[in-house]
Amino acid sequence: MDGQPHPAATDAASDREAVIKVRGLRNQFGRQVVHDGLDLDVWRGEVLGVVGGSGTGKSVLLRTIVGLNKPAAGSIEVLGVDVLNASEAERQSVEQRWGVAFQDGALFSSLTVLQNVMAPMREHLRMSRGLMKALGELKISLAGLPPLACGKFPSELSGGMRKRAALARALALDPEIVFLDEPTAGLDPIGAAAYDELIGELQRSLGLTVFMVTHDLDSLYAICDRIAVLAEKRVLVEGPIETMTSVDNAWVQEYFTGPRARAAQEKGLRGK
Amino acid sequence: MSAPTLILEGSDNGSVLRLAGRYLTHSLGTVEKAFADVDAGGRFLEIDMSGVEVVDTGGAWLIVELMARLEADGLKVTLINAAPSHLALIETVREAIPEEPGEEEPERGLLAWLERVGREVERGKKGTLSILSFFGETLAALARAVVMPWKMRWAPLVSQMDDVGFKAVPIVALMGFLIGIVLAFQGATQLQQFGAEVFVVELISISILRELGILLTAIIVAGRSGSAFTASVGSMKVQEEIDAMRTLGLNPIDVLVLPRVLALLIMLPILGFVANMSGLFGGALMSWLNLNVSPGMFVTRLQETTSIWHLGVGMIKAPFFALVIGVIACWQAFQVRGSSTSVGQRTTASVVQSIFMVIALDALFSVFFAKMGV
Numbered sequence: 001m002d003g004q005p006h007p008a009a010t011d012a013a014s015d016r017e018a019v020i021k022v023r024g025l026r027n028q029f030g031r032q033v034v035h036d037g038l039d040l041d042v043w044r045g046e047v048l049g050v051v052g053g054s055g056t057g058k059s060v061l062l063r064t065i066v067g068l069n070k071p072a073a074g075s076i077e078v079l080g081v082d083v084l085n086a087s088e089a090e091r092q093s094v095e096q097r098w099g100v101a102f103q104d105g106a107l108f109s110s111l112t113v114l115q116n117v118m119a120p121m122r123e124h125l126r127m128s129r130g131l132m133k134a135l136g137e138l139k140i141s142l143a144g145l146p147p148l149a150c151g152k153f154p155s156e157l158s159g160g161m162r163k164r165a166a167l168a169r170a171l172a173l174d175p176e177i178v179f180l181d182e183p184t185a186g187l188d189p190i191g192a193a194a195y196d197e198l199i200g201e202l203q204r205s206l207g208l209t210v211f212m213v214t215h216d217l218d219s220l221y222a223i224c225d226r227i228a229v230l231a232e233k234r235v236l237v238e239g240p241i242e243t244m245t246s247v248d249n250a251w252v253q254e255y256f257t258g259p260r261a262r263a264a265q266e267k268g269l270r271g272k
Numbered sequence: 273m274s275a276p277t278l279i280l281e282g283s284d285n286g287s288v289l290r291l292a293g294r295y296l297t298h299s300l301g302t303v304e305k306a307f308a309d310v311d312a313g314g315r316f317l318e319i320d321m322s323g324v325e326v327v328d329t330g331g332a333w334l335i336v337e338l339m340a341r342l343e344a345d346g347l348k349v350t351l352i353n354a355a356p357s358h359l360a361l362i363e364t365v366r367e368a369i370p371e372e373p374g375e376e377e378p379e380r381g382l383l384a385w386l387e388r389v390g391r392e393v394e395r396g397k398k399g400t401l402s403i404l405s406f407f408g409e410t411l412a413a414l415a416r417a418v419v420m421p422w423k424m425r426w427a428p429l430v431s432q433m434d435d436v437g438f439k440a441v442p443i444v445a446l447m448g449f450l451i452g453i454v455l456a457f458q459g460a461t462q463l464q465q466f467g468a469e470v471f472v473v474e475l476i477s478i479s480i481l482r483e484l485g486i487l488l489t490a491i492i493v494a495g496r497s498g499s500a501f502t503a504s505v506g507s508m509k510v511q512e513e514i515d516a517m518r519t520l521g522l523n524p525i526d527v528l529v530l531p532r533v534l535a536l537l538i539m540l541p542i543l544g545f546v547a548n549m550s551g552l553f554g555g556a557l558m559s560w561l562n563l564n565v566s567p568g569m570f571v572t573r574l575q576e577t578t579s580i581w582h583l584g585v586g587m588i589k590a591p592f593f594a595l596v597i598g599v600i601a602c603w604q605a606f607q608v609r610g611s612s613t614s615v616g617q618r619t620t621a622s623v624v625q626s627i628f629m630v631i632a633l634d635a636l637f638s639v640f641f642a643k644m645g646v
Binding site for chain 1: 609
């Protein structure tokens with residue numbers, strides 16, 4: 001690693017701080033190698049979209065960074081902590097500084113939405129119940145749910161509302177980094193656009209760093225500052241979306257210049 | 273890391289509240305009470321945020337709430353020296369605060385309690401009606417199967433019979449054997465006091481054949497198969513598989529309920545018979561070892577004193593128990609709503625209800641047969 005400077009490190013402006021730093025990551029399941037020598041930086045305050053074909057290990061990358069999957073080799077640094085070799089206490093303190101929203105919400109089915117959002121607060125914060133409840137309601141409202149949703153159980157919510165509730169829970173501890181796994185998959189176009197807008201707005205006003213695994217070209221154009229394309233077991237290219245069309249790779253070309261991409265691009269540009 | 277602090281400086285006309293430090297959610301517990309206690313007199317309050325290093329939504333909420341509370345008291349509250357990013361966040365939070373409270377605290381008191389009782393009664397009534405209609409549907413499906421046996425689904429029936437019956441033989445046989453041993457042992461110690469050891473044969477045969485064999489088999493099957501029915505069909509309900517069946521023109525009662533109930537109807541009497549026989553065997557063995565009642569003597573006495581009706585009275589109950597277990601388990605499965613938690617609750621309810629109903633039914637049968645003089 002030392003001999004070759006990482007491309008992301010060289011073009012980094014001095015004021016950029018890498019909140020996530022992945023180096024030489026190798027993931028394999030049995031004989032199947034998913035990642036090999038994967039390097040990735042995520043800068044503070046940006047929205048990074050991770051794309052790639054099916055089976056390129058987008059979700060595996062997310063799960064590895066948040067510690068749900070142990071890699072075969074490589075190092076991962078989140079907020080300055082080497083999460084793979086950190087002590088239990090260090091890990092816990094880092095975990096409180098990130099939030100994860102899973103694809104189908106992964107809300108606790110025996111708790112109401114408000115209780116779901118309050119669950120991490122009860123575990124990690126020392127404050128009165130009243131303040132927790134108020135902050136929980138605030139997070140639910142920030143995530144774009146009506147107050148009525150607070151007392152509902154996850155099974156009583158629609159798919160889109162579950163995703164919003166999952167975002168509210170991910171925001172519960174006011175994290176610095178939010179991981180989103182396919183946040184707009186399964187939402188109707190209007191709901192997906194509203195969700196994109198919500199993430200963009202939260203990111204700007206709360207100064208979040210967002211790590212987003214997505215397939216949604218609209219989201220990529222609308223809110224992502226930078227795109228990382230997973231292919232050939234590593235991050236093949238990364239950069240702003242405008243640079244993607246000039247990448248010399250068949251899949252990337254197909255992805256970013258196909259008919260859907262053109263439509264999304266027009267919409268995204270109109271939006272901006 | 274400096275903890276959040278606040279200092280209130282009052283003058284005649286108004287006061288200044290100086291905030292300093294890091295207003296982050298995880299350190300709010302320390303200033304929560306101080307914020308609630310801020311009581312500014314005069315006409316205006318200036319909140320000086322020059323010392324604030326960072327704010328997140330939690331910190332912003334405290335500030336917004338304080339402003340709202342004091343403004344409601346008629347004060348003019350202004351934020352001064354705030355960083356633009358802090359102001360923007362405070363604005364976002366102010367807009368996001370829900371106007372109406374989300375979750376209502378459950379009401380307490382006699383009236384609320386009465387209301388709950390009323391709801392429960394209503395729910396009980398609905399549940400009873402629903403299970404009766406489900407029972408009827410199952411009987412209708414059974415009747416259809418009898419009239420048109422070629423429309424029966426034989427493969428699932430056989431597989432259920434294997435699960436419910438054949439695989440339960442070891443546990444049921446062992447249970448019967450142990451019950452026989454217990455009865456012989458306990459009976460022997462009592463009967464020996466009167467020198468009436470030989471009556472142990474009647475004690476064992478009548479209690480096992482009439483009551484215990486079939487009752488305990490039904491309880492084991494309710495725990496073993498009833499729970500499996502509710503859990504498996506309930507999970508299908510969560511996955512919308514049952515709805516999918518309906519849209520494909522399949523009747524879930526025919527496809528899911530009938531094979532299970534029919535398998536129980538066929539296998540429970542057989543299992544009960546197995547329990548009876550192994551119970552007699554265990555009893556005979558213990559009588560021989562403990563009371564010197566030889567197996568030959570046991571069989572002779574069994575034939576002389578125990579009418580075949582005792583076996584009949586026991587076996588007649590088996591299909592009724594089977595129906596109760598099968599219908600309750602499947603009905604509970606159909607009541608599963610939404611989440612996987614519900615599957616667990618319904619499975620518990622299914623086992624408890626069917627065991628209770630089996631015992632209640634057994635008591636009814638006892639009274640009935642006693643009155644009939646059988």
